[in-house]
Each structure stands twice: as structure tokens, then as C-alpha cells.
Amino acid sequence: MRTHTDYLVMETPNRYEIRDITDDVTRIVHDAGIAEGMVLVSAMHITASVFVNDHESGLWADIMTWLEELAPRKPDYLHHRTGEDNGDAHLKRMVLGHQVLLPITAGKLDLGPWERVHYGEFDGRRRKRVIVKVMGE
Amino acid sequence: MRTHTDYLVMETPNRYEIRDITDDVTRIVHDAGIAEGMVLVSAMHITASVFVNDHESGLWADIMTWLEELAPRKPDYLHHRTGEDNGDAHLKRMVLGHQVLLPITAGKLDLGPWERVHYGEFDGRRRKRVIVKVMGE
């Protein structure tokens, strides 16, 4: 069994943003040289998500609108007593999830026709990391 | 380390449906002959879920009613500009998640007394796949 660990650095210009990171993950899986196994893609910050969905800008806007309805940005979160103003981001990131585990078969990401890996940022404009860890043979 | 990869084909008669797929996963784990490890069960389509919950039809109906409240079927998703009409399905699938990783201990799925693996379909009546990938020894 072998492992290969890499990190993506994310620093979005906007507070809220969605980015397709599938090509980055594909490149790391290729670098790892692992033919059969799995790759974990996991946000290392607690106000960001990693999720699988369609690469379609209309859907991305729908997701952000929907998350704002489910977990609105507002002043009165108790978390803000710490001086933070990102209570909504901590909740939004949990709706989408913060990690995915992608199968690798015959040296390639074994994804369905429309599956793309996305990074969801809910408190951006700062440097964050995503771990990409490959495990297999 | 060994891996074993299989795929379930799902084609539900209804647009919205929940199915218990635990027996299928159990069979594949048995076929894999892996005593210690993990099995990834992941929907390969972006309008379907894989999740763990109780096998109880009342709860299944509660889940569908609840998802319709959280992410209703309606015409005005921006995603529909592409010609699709399944914006709600893309959102519903994210509430439940699209994959689970189940532990295998002593040759068996190491689940709690009520844990059952389910497939959640939110845009059915078409052929879809679920990957079941076992990794271990």
C-alpha cells in the first residue's frame, strides 16, 4: 500500500465562491501513480466545503441562494460573541459537507458522467488549504 | 492491500424513491473476500444520494416530505435555463450526502444495530449507477 499527500491552496477574491477543483485532484492522482485506491479531498478550514455536483454556473448560483435561505448571514449568532462574523459560514459548510472520497480505478478517478469536485468558500479572501490524500496500490 | 470494485445499476419507476441497498453491499463485500478494511458506496449521478438511516417506511416518507420543504421542486431555479427541470434534485441530494464509507471488521460490515445503507433517488426513471469499492486485506 502506498500513500501520496498534497495540499491545494485556496484564496478566493470573494467571500462566497464555488470552484471546480476536479482538474487539480486529477493531476495529484496522476502524480501519485496509484492505479487502484481512493483519494480523500477535504477542506482543512471550518468555513469551507468540498462537494460533488454539476459544473454549471446556474446551479452554483442556486446553491448559494439556497444556502443563504437555510443558514442566513445575520448578526445574532452566539458564535459572534468571540468577535467573529462568520457564523453562517460554519453552518453552510455543513449542509454541503467538507470532504469527499473518490474512487480510483485503473489509474483514473472513477466518476460518473457529470460528477465534478467543487470547493465551496463561505468566508474567503484569506489563504486556506484543502488536503488531497491518495491511498492505494 | 487489495481492492474490489463493483457497480449497482439503479432504475427507479418513480421520480422520487428510497431503497435499502444494504444486502447488495453485503454481497459485494462477501465477494471481495476482504476481512479488514472499508467499502465506499457512492452515487455516480448528481441527483441521487447514498445515506445511512433506519429501514422504516414512515421515516422514508418523513425524509421525502422534509426534503421537499428544504429544497422544493419549483420552476425558477437558474439551473433550469439549461433545459433541465431537476434543480431541486441537485440540492436534495446534498442534504443527505452522496456517499458513505462502511467499516469491514472480521469479514463483515461493522454496522450498528439499526444502520442500513439507502439509495435516495430524486430524478429517477432513468438508468444510474452506484459504485461499491472495497479496499483492505
Add this chain to the structure above:
Amino acid sequence: MRTHTDYLVMETPNRYEIRDITDDVTRIVHDAGIAEGMVLVSAMHITASVFVNDHESGLWADIMTWLEELAPRKPDYLHHRTGEDNGDAHLKRMVLGHQVLLPITAGKLDLGPWERVHYGEFDGRRRKRVIVKVMGE
């Protein structure tokens, strides 16, 4: 490849509760003696969650308030026809998710600066288990 399997026993005095279990997971990873790999932390009961977020009591209260809005405790879930009264717990646990997979690099949990693993209980006052399964080398 090696695996190491352990179980945490949870029995909360309150029906609803959040607990930081990072130290327990860290101890088990240390016991496993695995330098490179991953550890699965997964609730074995279907009314509990395992999730990663900030260790901050204000946020924990925000999470519980928010979950009560998204999936309120109320009598009229169909699931209650079975005699249960915990329909809300089955839904709440799905918003946060029931498992996480944590990377292990150079013998340690490879987490971001604020990432902490939590157990979320939504139907407590009874004995439950969380599986912690380490896999790697």
C-alpha cells in the same frame, strides 16, 4: 497495510448534546501505530452525528438552534407510528452527517488549525457507540 479498530462508548446525560471527541480519536490513532493512512470515525446509531467544526460553545448552541429550525421536534412525524418519538433526531443527524474520514500524515491527524471532531447527539440518555477504524501503514 494494517488496520486498527476501536469503539467509543457515548452516553450523554442530555437528549441533545455536542461533544469534542478529537482527543479520543488522537489517542486511538497513536495506539494504532500507523504513520500514513486514514481514520474513519462513524456514529453507529442513526440518531447521532460525527462532524468536524470549531470547538466553541457559542457555535455549538447556534448549531442546535439551527437544527431545531431545519428539523423541529414535533409529534407528527410518520416515523412516530412505530412508537418512537425521535423523528427529528433521524433528520438532524443527516444535516451534519454521521461520519468523517481524517487523514493521518507522519503519524498524526493531518487537520487544519481549527478542525475538531465532534459527536452530535440528538436522542441521548442511552448507550451508543462510535467506531474508530484506522487503515494505513
